Amino acid sequence: MTRTRAEAAYQRALAAFKTPTLDLLHGRYAPFVIAVLSTIFTADRPSVAVSDAHVEVDEILDELRAAGYDADDRGLPSGAAREICRYWVRVGWLVPQIEEGAEVYRLSAHAVGALEITGRTGGRTRVSTSRVRTLLDAIERLSGDAESDPSRRLARLKQERDGLDREIERLEAGVTDPIDDEELLEEAENVLHLARELPADFTRVAESIKAMQRDVVTDLRRDVRPTGDVLREYLERGQHVIQSTPEGRAFAGALRLIGDPDRIDALTEDLHTLLAQPFSRLMDPAQRAELDAISRRVELGVQEVLTAQRRASHVITAQVRTHDPVRDRQVDDLLRDVMAGLHAWSGDGSPDAVVEPLRSLPAATVGHLRQSLGDIRPPGAPARLSEAADVEFAGEDTRAWGGPHYADLERYVDALGEEFDLGEAFLGTAVATRRPVDLVGLLEIAHRGAISEKDEVSIVEAIRPDGTTRRFAFGAVTARMAKENDDE
Structure with a gap:
């Protein structure tokens, strides 16, 4: 269905009056809102800390109430500054942001537009030479930019150049036409209007x-x-x-x-x-x-x-x-479940219903969890390994696959003297103590004394209990062991 011109205009007006800009100007406390926002937010202060804004709004309220403006037909809003600013955020006049770790308020585009409208209305509104020339220059520039014919654009540029040449000749001849101060003032007002x-x-x-x-x-x-x-x-x-x-x-x-x-x-x-x-x-x-x-x-x-x-x-x-x-999706589902549960819980009672707080969490019912530490013995001894028929023992060879032979290595190190090279010392040990883990054990024993690293690289060959070998390369280390004095 085709709408009439009047209906289309009316629909546009309805949409315009639903914007926060016109809502601000049409509201009951519009003069107060405009006065506060224009006072707190300036060109050099585009953002204000939330706490500072609340304090300044409270001060403005106190000053206006003391001056008797609260008795006006439009009046001043009731409540504290915090509530007033939160309402302004909710209706889209203020925008809270985080800047350098602090929460601040900024004017929204709708609030800035409302301040611009009121500032323009408060000044002199008149048709001036400056505004008309600005309009004509903009149209002329748009026409030139939209022109696709190169010859026409070239003719326009030559015409502009001829005008500039004539102006230069007049100035070089000393001919000047001073502009009236009133006209310059109109130009300045037009600049402010645009700014x-x-x-x-x-x-x-x-x-x-x-x-x-x-x-x-x-x-x-x-x-x-x-x-x-x-x-x-x-x-x-x-x-x-x-x-x-x-x-x-x-x-x-x-x-x-x-x-x-x-x-x-x-x-x-x-x-x-x-x-x-x-x-x-x-x-x-x-x-x-x-x-x-x-x-x-x-x-x-x-x-x-x-x-x-x-x-x-x-x-x-x-x-x-x-x-x-x-x-x-899992987080979204969880949040939806929480909101649905909260809605169901809050809908069962009245807003002033007493809610019994949860004072303790329920205890988990775990059957085998120890309830008392009085007896630290386990509830039963494990079965003996010898009674298990499916267990095979490796005999004496099992020990060969264990950790370092510290006792044998300590006796070997005692016989080396006060200073020795770790790589050479490892290569000189018996086959039973030349396993990879014994190299680690020998390094640990060397750290009990003083060690110094050299620029060279030591390469040693370790022998596993099954006869296989592994080669290791590491920075050469010299160990100095402290020996006890037998004379003491």
């Missing part, structure tokens, strides 16, 4: 990147494709996160103009030059401060978007690296 829209635009780009990050993580948790396919796709999205939204792509184009530090420095210098001109005395202090803060606003806006981009890339990459569809 007020930048913070909302930057915040909108950052929020679109964060929304894309949440969508990617949600889709990743639902993705059951092979891990290799998931890694390739989502890592690529994390690397090119700023190109994943229309706002991000538009910002990437604008960043080529404002992302150069030299251009920011030139902008700051131009603003300082403007503030030193005589016409700037016609501006009120608020306008002068706002004009001086433009470069800072641009710099902070770019930083906000790039920070959101880095954070989104980090989150997406971390999620992809730890992606486990089976585990994620």
Whole structure:
């Protein structure tokens, strides 16, 4: 069914008034909200610590109530600052974030837009030469960029060059037309009007990147494709996160103009030059401060978007690296079971029903678990090995496969003297003590004294009880053993 123009316009208006921006301006406490947000958040202070924000909101409430504004028809909100700020977060005017390990508040794009609207409404709104020229220049530039005929573009460029040449000739001849201060003031007001829209635009780009990050993580948790396919796709999205939204792509184009530090420095210098001109005395202090803060606003806006981009890339990459569809489904099922159980439990009684706390955990009923440590003897002795008919003994050869023969090795080391080379000493032992484990035992005995390593490499051959041999290579070691003095 085709809608009429009036119905379509009405539907657009309904959708517009459902946004947090117009909801803020249309709310009962809108003047208070706008006043608080514009006071706490400034161009040089885009984020405020949560605890500081609560204290400042409380102070503003006390000042306004003391001034008698609470008796106004619109009044002031009741409750503490913490509750008020939480409500603002819930309706989308404030955005809580973690910065450098601390929780802070930031204005949402809707709140920045509402502040921009009120700031523009409070000033002089008039059709000026500056605004008309800005519009005409923008249309002319758009027409030139959209022109595909090379001859027409060339004719336009030559026309611009001829105009610049005539202006240069006039200046070289000393002919100047001073511009009236009132007209310069109109130009400055137009600049301020354009600059007020930048913070909302930057915040909108950052929020679109964060929304894309949440969508990617949600889709990743639902993705059951092979891990290799998931890694390739989502890592690529994390690397090119700023190109994943229309706002991000538009910002990437604008960043080529404002992302150069030299251009920011030139902008700051131009603003300082403007503030030193005589016409700037016609501006009120608020306008002068706002004009001086433009470069800072641009710099902070770019930083906000790039920070959101880095954070989104980090989150997406971390999620992809730890992606486990089976585990994620198990966690989701567990959380759903917990929420369903909590809902069923909370639905049985009234909100003020008394809940009996769990004071102790139930004891496990394990039949063979010892209940008392009074008797440390085992409940029964194990069966004798000799009574088992299926057990075969290796006889005396079993000992040969055991650990090092420490007693034989100690007697052998005592006969070597105070200093000996470990490799040579091992090669000189009897066959019964030349097993691989005896090499370890000999090294352990050598560590009882003082050892020193040499740059050479010792290679020894060990003999196992079954006659097989193993060769070992290690850094040459010289051991010095302390001998007891027989004269003492």
